[in-house]
Amino acid sequence: MTIDVQSLKNISPIISNIARGEEMFWKNPDYLNKQSFPFTLDDVIDAEQRLTRFAPYIAKVFPETQNNQGKIESQIFQLNHFKKTQFPHLKSNLLLKGDHALPISGSIKARGGIYEVLKFAEETAIKETDFTVNSDYSLLATDYYQDIFSKYRIAVGSTGNLGLSIGIMSAQLGFKVTVHMSQDAKEWKKDLLKSKGVEVVEHIQDYGYAVKEGRKIAMNDPYCHFVDDEASKDLFLGYSVSALRLEKQLKEANIKVDQDHPLFVYLPCGVGGGPGGVAFGLKLIFGDNVHPVFIEPTEAPCMALGMITKLHDGISVQDVGLSGKTIADGLAVSRPSKLVGTIMSTLLFGSCTVEDNQLYRYLKALKDTENIFIEPSATSGFHGLKYIHDLNYDSQHATHIVWSTGGNMVPDKEQSIYYQQAIDIERRSY
Numbered sequence: 001m002t003i004d005v006q007s008l009k010n011i012s013p014i015i016s017n018i019a020r021g022e023e024m025f026w027k028n029p030d031y032l033n034k035q036s037f038p039f040t041l042d043d044v045i046d047a048e049q050r051l052t053r054f055a056p057y058i059a060k061v062f063p064e065t066q067n068n069q070g071k072i073e074s075q076i077f078q079l080n081h082f083k084k085t086q087f088p089h090l091k092s093n094l095l096l097k098g099d100h101a102l103p104i105s106g107s108i109k110a111r112g113g114i115y116e117v118l119k120f121a122e123e124t125a126i127k128e129t130d131f132t133v134n135s136d137y138s139l140l141a142t143d144y145y146q147d148i149f150s151k152y153r154i155a156v157g158s159t160g161n162l163g164l165s166i167g168i169m170s171a172q173l174g175f176k177v178t179v180h181m182s183q184d185a186k187e188w189k190k191d192l193l194k195s196k197g198v199e200v201v202e203h204i205q206d207y208g209y210a211v212k213e214g215r216k217i218a219m220n221d222p223y224c225h226f227v228d229d230e231a232s233k234d235l236f237l238g239y240s241v242s243a244l245r246l247e248k249q250l251k252e253a254n255i256k257v258d259q260d261h262p263l264f265v266y267l268p269c270g271v272g273g274g275p276g277g278v279a280f281g282l283k284l285i286f287g288d289n290v291h292p293v294f295i296e297p298t299e300a301p302c303m304a305l306g307m308i309t310k311l312h313d314g315i316s317v318q319d320v321g322l323s324g325k326t327i328a329d330g331l332a333v334s335r336p337s338k339l340v341g342t343i344m345s346t347l348l349f350g351s352c353t354v355e356d357n358q359l360y361r362y363l364k365a366l367k368d369t370e371n372i373f374i375e376p377s378a379t380s381g382f383h384g385l386k387y388i389h390d391l392n393y394d395s396q397h398a399t400h401i402v403w404s405t406g407g408n409m410v411p412d413k414e415q416s417i418y419y420q421q422a423i424d425i426e427r428r429s430y
């Protein structure tokens with residue numbers, strides 16, 4: 001299908017901004033319109049219960065989760081110092097949801113990715129043995145189950161972080177696992193996976209290609225489960241569990257969310273599953289009182305493009321002349337998930353883009369003021385906050401949560417390189 005870019009630009013002038021690689025904010029005109037959804041709160045609770053069943057197993061094989069009883073969850077941080085220097089005029093509370101420090105794989109992918117692998121392991125154990133949902137899940141760490149899982153392969157296409165979470169979890173359970181990595185994937189991520197016995201297939205093409213290749217190879221193998229980042233219901237629900245957890249954390253912190261206390265949530269968006277799952281879960285719980293905003297790189301705004309044009313995965317960022325290349329490797333995606341774009345069509349408050357240089361600035365500012373390192377993709381959320389503030393949506397009673405999607409697995413050496421880049425960018429701009 002060829003895309004008539006000129007007529008798209010005529011329909012929505014914002015397409016012209018996007019095509020020129022400019023930063024933009026798009027307020028979704030269909031926000032809060034009526035719609036029916038493919039999942040319910042019961043589906044999210046079912047996913048949460050599955051994770052609870054697995055908690056004894058997780059605590060056993062990943063000791064770093066023991067202090068949280070095998071629950072894979074992150075803290076919320078108050079960003080008072082960061083706020084003072086970066087958003088001095090913000091009237092309300094600024095929080096960081098610290099998924100950069102999620103156990104096991106150090107990114108938001110430790111939610112959806114690990115959930116999908118666990119669900120497949122549970123189904124396999126039930127199918128092949130007398131295992132039931134009432135069994136002792138820590139038994140899954142024994143040789144008996146490892147042998148059974150070793151007959152199966154799990155495959156995935158990834159820009160890096162999804163590969164890490166799927167690879168680490170699958171290898172731990174005893175599955176064979178293949179990760180198809182796109183050109184954006186960092187060497188250290190590939191090396192780490194290889195050290196765990198994961199088969200890493202390196203593609204010189206982009207993320208969409210890596211997913212397509214992975215899907216094709218997996219289709220011919222009845223013992224292969226393909227984790228489909230563009231269309232997986234399980235991934236989506238795994239991410240959405242975060243909403244139940246956040247609700248509890250906000251309550252514990254005495255932070256109100258109601259008609260007079262709106263909650264804005266800033267979510268870095270790649271193919272859409274992570275931010276879409278989180279936003280969907282939050283909408284089920286907080287309804288019209290929560291406002292999700294997606295943020296994408298100026299060179300890879302695939303979800304914005306898909307939603308504005310309503311073409312979803314029928315349009316790519318290359319169709320409007322963008323490169324799809326960005327320092328935000330977790331967001332280097334050219335074509336969005338149709339599943340997510342469709343669900344978000346009435347649930348997304350708005351969407352914006354950010355230049356790579358700005359990501360470095362936020363990265364350095366957060367390190368300097370709060371001593372928190374997060375990877376460039378994860379800093380993009382702050383730019384959503386900037387727009388919401390500049391456009392006067394902020395209020396005294398609002399709460400802003402920037403979702404920090406990755407970072408603490410990034411090796412020290414790579415962290416210093418990012419930081420040095422940020423210094424260079426600041427110097428050049430004087």
Ligand SMILES: *Cc1c(COP(=O)(O)O)cnc(C)c1O
Nearest residue numbers: 161270271272273274330405406
């Ligand atoms: C994957 C990822 C995202 C976005 O998730 P999608 O499901 O691809 O939209 C954001 N930040 C980081 C660090 C990621 O790895």
